[in-house]
Amino acid sequence: MMKRLLAAAVTLPMIAVAATVFGSEPPAQSGRALYDRYGCYACHGYVGAGGAMSGPALAGRGFNAGYVFDYARAPKGVMPLYRKSVLPDAQLSRIAEFVAGLPAGKPAAQIPELARLQARVGEPPAPAASNAKQEDRIELAAKAQFAGQCAACHGSTGEGGAGPTLRGGQARTAAQIMAIIRNPPQGMPQLTPHPIPDADLPALAKYVEGLGTSTKP
Amino acid sequence: MTDSFDPLRRLLLKGSVIAGAGAAAAPFTAGAVEVSGAPKAKPKLTAPSPRLAAAERDPVETGPVETGRLPTDKPDDEEYVADPGSDFMVDVLRKAGIKHVALMPGSTFRGLQESLINYAHDENPDIIVCMHEEVSAAAAHGYAKVSGEMMACLVHSNVGLQHASMAIYDAWCDKAPMLVLAANVLDATQRRPGVEWVHAQEDVASMVRDFIKWDDNPVSLQHFAESTIRACQYARTPPYAPVLVVADADLQEHSIPDRSKLSIPNESAVVPPGIDPATAQSVAKALVAAEKPMIAVDRAIRSKEGMANLVRLAELLNAPVVDLAARMNMPNTHYLGRTPGERNMLTQADVLLGLELVDPWGVVNSYADLNHRSGKRRIPETTKTIMIGTASLAPKANVQDVQRYFSPDVNIAADVEAGLPALIAAVEQAITPERRAVIAAREAPLRAAHAEIRRAAVQAASIGWDASPITSARLSVETWDVIKDEPWALVSDPQMVSSWPLRLWDFTEPWHHIGGAAGFGVGYQISASVGSTLAHKEAGRFTVNFQGDGDLLMLPMALWSLAHHELPSLILVNNNKAWHQEVMHIQRMTNRRNRGIDRYGIGTKITDPEVDHAAIARGFGVWAEGPISDPNKLRGALKRALAVVKSGKPALLDIVMEPR
Numbered sequence: 001m002m003k004r005l006l007a008a009a010v011t012l013p014m015i016a017v018a019a020t021v022f023g024s025e026p027p028a029q030s031g032r033a034l035y036d037r038y039g040c041y042a043c044h045g046y047v048g049a050g051g052a053m054s055g056p057a058l059a060g061r062g063f064n065a066g067y068v069f070d071y072a073r074a075p076k077g078v079m080p081l082y083r084k085s086v087l088p089d090a091q092l093s094r095i096a097e098f099v100a101g102l103p104a105g106k107p108a109a110q111i112p113e114l115a116r117l118q119a120r121v122g123e124p125p126a127p128a129a130s131n132a133k134q135e136d137r138i139e140l141a142a143k144a145q146f147a148g149q150c151a152a153c154h155g156s157t158g159e160g161g162a163g164p165t166l167r168g169g170q171a172r173t174a175a176q177i178m179a180i181i182r183n184p185p186q187g188m189p190q191l192t193p194h195p196i197p198d199a200d201l202p203a204l205a206k207y208v209e210g211l212g213t214s215t216k217p
Numbered sequence: 218m219t220d221s222f223d224p225l226r227r228l229l230l231k232g233s234v235i236a237g238a239g240a241a242a243a244p245f246t247a248g249a250v251e252v253s254g255a256p257k258a259k260p261k262l263t264a265p266s267p268r269l270a271a272a273e274r275d276p277v278e279t280g281p282v283e284t285g286r287l288p289t290d291k292p293d294d295e296e297y298v299a300d301p302g303s304d305f306m307v308d309v310l311r312k313a314g315i316k317h318v319a320l321m322p323g324s325t326f327r328g329l330q331e332s333l334i335n336y337a338h339d340e341n342p343d344i345i346v347c348m349h350e351e352v353s354a355a356a357a358h359g360y361a362k363v364s365g366e367m368m369a370c371l372v373h374s375n376v377g378l379q380h381a382s383m384a385i386y387d388a389w390c391d392k393a394p395m396l397v398l399a400a401n402v403l404d405a406t407q408r409r410p411g412v413e414w415v416h417a418q419e420d421v422a423s424m425v426r427d428f429i430k431w432d433d434n435p436v437s438l439q440h441f442a443e444s445t446i447r448a449c450q451y452a453r454t455p456p457y458a459p460v461l462v463v464a465d466a467d468l469q470e471h472s473i474p475d476r477s478k479l480s481i482p483n484e485s486a487v488v489p490p491g492i493d494p495a496t497a498q499s500v501a502k503a504l505v506a507a508e509k510p511m512i513a514v515d516r517a518i519r520s521k522e523g524m525a526n527l528v529r530l531a532e533l534l535n536a537p538v539v540d541l542a543a544r545m546n547m548p549n550t551h552y553l554g555r556t557p558g559e560r561n562m563l564t565q566a567d568v569l570l571g572l573e574l575v576d577p578w579g580v581v582n583s584y585a586d587l588n589h590r591s592g593k594r595r596i597p598e599t600t601k602t603i604m605i606g607t608a609s610l611a612p613k614a615n616v617q618d619v620q621r622y623f624s625p626d627v628n629i630a631a632d633v634e635a636g637l638p639a640l641i642a643a644v645e646q647a648i649t650p651e652r653r654a655v656i657a658a659r660e661a662p663l664r665a666a667h668a669e670i671r672r673a674a675v676q677a678a679s680i681g682w683d684a685s686p687i688t689s690a691r692l693s694v695e696t697w698d699v700i701k702d703e704p705w706a707l708v709s710d711p712q713m714v715s716s717w718p719l720r721l722w723d724f725t726e727p728w729h730h731i732g733g734a735a736g737f738g739v740g741y742q743i744s745a746s747v748g749s750t751l752a753h754k755e756a757g758r759f760t761v762n763f764q765g766d767g768d769l770l771m772l773p774m775a776l777w778s779l780a781h782h783e784l785p786s787l788i789l790v791n792n793n794k795a796w797h798q799e800v801m802h803i804q805r806m807t808n809r810r811n812r813g814i815d816r817y818g819i820g821t822k823i824t825d826p827e828v829d830h831a832a833i834a835r836g837f838g839v840w841a842e843g844p845i846s847d848p849n850k851l852r853g854a855l856k857r858a859l860a861v862v863k864s865g866k867p868a869l870l871d872i873v874m875e876p877r
């Protein structure tokens with residue numbers, strides 16, 4: 001009994017602190033409150049900014065809520081497993097919706113301090129001139145990236161090898177593929193932002209998505 | 218070192234009056250002892266140190282001591298001690314190149330402390346006053362990493378050494394040299410009854426012998442001289458490490474029987490091990506032939522020359538350098554510089570050169586903290602691994618900082634800085650015109666990738682820009698904006714704020730950061746900053762310290778030392794109101810055991826009541842503001858704090874932060 005009282009005494013103020021620093025207190029069963037209560041913030045931060053030695057950023061990653069829900073039930077990396085018996089579906093769904101809705105940061109150019117930093121780094125290089133159509137150039141670039149960075153493990157046409165097959169039965173969306181490339185599971189190398197620049201990711205993910213639904217041999 | 222921050226002054230002053238006669242009777246080059254390393258013409262009797270001068274300005278306290286002078290009479294009573302042994306110990310410290318002695322007063326070294334005050338006149342070496350021996354040892358640790366020089370940490374027998382032991386362990390893990398002087402009363406018949414028996418030990422060093430390189434328990438002053446010089450020589454030979462010499466209280470307090478029989482040997486600097494030409498050629502051949510050579514570097518670089526050589530090697534090969542940041546090794550502004558966050562790129566290497574890696578196994582393998590623990594090689598089996606480092610030169614058993622065993626293809630026992638010139642020469646010789654073209658072709662994409670990584674980091678810093686609690690990215694950016702044109706140096710582990718400084722700031726000099734504690738002893742950061750800030754102050758720089766709140770609460774009294782010695786440090790308390798690493802550990806346990814997954818805060822949160830860090834700092838005489846939770850109020854507070862720091866004093870901001 002004493003232990004239960006102690007737990008309540010310590011836990012409740014802790015939740016209150018998290019609520020207070022965000023201004024108005026979120027409803028206890030909101031995704032925001034549950035995200036804090038179950039400690040998602042501990043590794044991913046209150047705003048989903050992530051931490052270099054704790055957990056990846058979640059904000060603005062293009063996750064859909066279903067993906068977040070499924071990942072929490074069956075995480076592939078070092079993330080703790082959240083089982084249904086301690087985190088009911090209804091609560092996890094609200095957390096997943098909250099995570100999926102975490103906004104990306106504003107463009108750096110709109111924040112003077114970050115704009116100054118960007119200026120020190122320099123502008124990204126202009127795309128090479130070409131007679132090919134823009135869409136064709138993007139697809140060619142994606143294919144080149146796949147051949148250079150992915151094919152060694154997943155095969156030249158995504159048939160698999162040292163890494164799993166990317167063809168047939170793959171139901172992942174481009175957004176999910178992007179998320180995996182950005183936060184690779186154990187055994188898969190970190191490929192972004194180097195050698196795959198962030199700007200190239202959407203096209204590459206779309207290309208891999210196409211492999212997953214392709215019926216070609 | 219102002220009067221208001223010197224509560225010890227009155228006590229020290231009384232000691233100077235009582236014992237000053239001994240100092241006057243024993244001139245600096247007393248007897249036949251020639252102290253070649255000491256400043257013989259030091260005007261110690263006409264221009265005492267600022268602290269002593271302040272003491273002597275007080276007419277009530279100074280008593281019979283004339284301003285700027287110590288008594289010169291030689292009493293003939295039996296209590297009078299002429300030419301005490303501890304004066305000779307000071308000579309030994311000077312010869313050993315010890316400029317500072319960090320201490321918290323203790324009776325077993327009252328003789329030596331008096332000599333530091335009245336014989337050395339609190340100069341060369343001077344006294345760095347600490348309120349806990351762990352602060353003393355950590356200060357020596359921090360000082361060594363910045364200055365490359367050893368500080369002494371003087372501790373009171375077994376009790377002081379137990380307090381100091383955690384910080385000594387940090388220095389051991391971090392390969393930092395320091396001289397621990399442990400005072401003791403070995404001769405049982407000479408101990409005062411009571412406390413002195415409790416504060417005595419037969420073998421003092423035994424408590425820390427597992428994590429020091431060498432120790433001795435001298436039984437004569439000549440023995441003390443030779444062992445101290447030997448200890449410093451060992452400590453200064455890679456791999457660097459703490460050493461310990463016992464300063465026996467009887468040797469300190471009694472008169473020297475015959476000075477003409479004492480001498481202090483010269484320290485013979487040991488040439489650190491480099492790389493022999495044949496090995497260098499073999500390694501160079503592999504690196505030049507590689508298509509994707511990569512370098513991982515951790516605790517290797519300590520000088521501008523060493524950094525220039527690392528850059529030269531990387532440029533010759535166009536090999537990216539992942540700086541794992543136990544030291545500041547590779548400029549992050551260089552197109553080949555990569556931060557710890559890019560370590561996964563090493564999985565693409567066909568030849569991996571590791572330079573003084575703290576954990577080679579951990580670089581080559583992946584590991585997940587799951588119930589069924591797994592280790593899996595993530596770098597292809599075909600990747601050739603070449604390791605250069607000093608880990609195999611001075612191993613210890615009991616403590617397990619050696620990390621898991623890894624067997625590289627080539628394993629070279631050498632000091633990286635000593636070995637780089639030979640390796641560079643061999644690489645220059647091995648590059649054929651054909652390979653030069655291949656290597657040159659790598660430059661453009663590596664430059665583009667570097668710029669892209671930096672741009673991505675800046676954009677990522679915008680997440681939660683206006684959020685409260687304040688993000689570590691925003692704090693890092695705002696801090697950089699106010700210090701970037703000043704002589705700054707980071708003295709906290711840059712990885713503890715999610716590596717944002719490494720990703721966003723320009724790190725170009727070897728002193729720009731010094732890594733972390735290595736032994737992960739909580740309390741390191743604030744206490745080591747005493748020594749690191751002292752070293753930076755001597756070089757005309759101020760320090761920036763992203764200070765964890767839990768770490769600060771372990772040894773908050775280090776703030777007093779910063780104030781007392783007027784050490785310019787910008788202390789930015791990352792107040793996440795928790796021992797946050799433990800928050801995540803407990804959460805992992807609750808999830809694994811499938812119970813109470815919202816109770817991880819019990820025993821890990823620092824709330825109810827919350828700690829007022831600014832009030833604590835002010836209590837120790839440090840200018841402070843906070844708590845600051847509005848990000849838009851950060852800039853003004855930083856500017857005000859920086860103004861204090863630029864005036865030569867520490868300043869602290871208590872900032873309500875994201876967890877990491």
